[in-house]
Amino acid sequence: MLLSGKTRADERLAADVHYLLRELSFEVFRGDRIALVGASGAGKTSLLRLLNRLSEPTGGVIYLDNQPLPQIPAVALRQQVALVLQESKLLGMTVQQALAYPLTLRHLDKRAIQDRIQKWSDRLHLPSDWLERTELQLSVGQRQWVAIVRALVAEPKVLLLDEPTASLDMGRSDLLLKVLSDVAQVDGTTVIMANHQLELAEQWCDRVLHLEQGQLRQDLTAQQLDWQALKQTLVAAETQQSEEWD
Numbered sequence: 001m002l003l004s005g006k007t008r009a010d011e012r013l014a015a016d017v018h019y020l021l022r023e024l025s026f027e028v029f030r031g032d033r034i035a036l037v038g039a040s041g042a043g044k045t046s047l048l049r050l051l052n053r054l055s056e057p058t059g060g061v062i063y064l065d066n067q068p069l070p071q072i073p074a075v076a077l078r079q080q081v082a083l084v085l086q087e088s089k090l091l092g093m094t095v096q097q098a099l100a101y102p103l104t105l106r107h108l109d110k111r112a113i114q115d116r117i118q119k120w121s122d123r124l125h126l127p128s129d130w131l132e133r134t135e136l137q138l139s140v141g142q143r144q145w146v147a148i149v150r151a152l153v154a155e156p157k158v159l160l161l162d163e164p165t166a167s168l169d170m171g172r173s174d175l176l177l178k179v180l181s182d183v184a185q186v187d188g189t190t191v192i193m194a195n196h197q198l199e200l201a202e203q204w205c206d207r208v209l210h211l212e213q214g215q216l217r218q219d220l221t222a223q224q225l226d227w228q229a230l231k232q233t234l235v236a237a238e239t240q241q242s243e244e245w246d
């Protein structure tokens with residue numbers, strides 16, 4: 001997957017236009033485990049939304065396997081690039097229906113759908129008594145877990161996660177990071193995870209994209225990155241923001 005080109009301000013409009021993301025250019029590869037980090041408001045969610053075409057860029061092009069995203073039909077794109085947002089909805093479906101939905105869109109037969117759901121429910125220790133529940137009968141963390149299972153059931157090429165551990169307890173966070181490592185290393189899935197919890201990012205990722213005010217400040221391997229300096233930069237940016245908000 002490649003995001004290239006520059007979202008440049010039209011000079012006439014420059015004074016009026018505020019770009020959420022600017023001059024971003026990077027390429028990600030099969031099996032990458034990428035932590036997307038940055039202070040609150042840096043543009044992490046906006047970038048994830050662009051990568052699965054929930055939003056459109058005002059300039060520049062995003063490619064998946066050399067194909068510009070707008071040339072890929074929406075259903076085909078969503079099968080290849082799955083996004084788990086911070087607050088996921090099951091859209092009135094039961095958990096079972098929500099897990100089956102992306103697979104029915106692919107016209108898999110009932111048996112194959114059930115096998116796939118069973119496989120990922122086992123890998124992610126999804127309790128079977130959740131399957132008949134609706135989102136009203138799930139806690140925020142449980143809903144988040146179902147959304148993660150739903151994304152994995154689809155077995156996408158690229159998995160995008162926005163703060164997936166924010167509502168999870170430590171046991172589930174650890175299990176998630178282990179499964180995400182496995183899908184990247186064994187299945188070749190590219191995983192991009194926005195995460196405020198740097199200690200989790202550090203133990204899991206092999207590469208870091210650091211956004212600052214909508215621009216890519218660092219694109220480094222986990223080994224190259226100075227984690228202590230990154231932490232200080234993020235704390236300073238968030239302190240400055242909270243002073244501005246007060």
Ligand SMILES: Nc1ncnc2c1ncn2[C@@H]1O[C@H](COP(=O)(O)OP(=O)(O)OP(=O)(O)O)[C@@H](O)[C@H]1O
Pocket residue numbers: 020038039040041042043044045046047
């Ligand atoms: N729909 C929108 N319209 C206008 N501005 C928006 C919209 N969505 C987000 N923003 C602004 O874009 C900037 C980036 O927001 P974004 O949610 O991408 O940041 P983030 O890095 O994910 O933050 P957080 O860590 O708090 O989730 C912020 O200044 C935000 O206020």
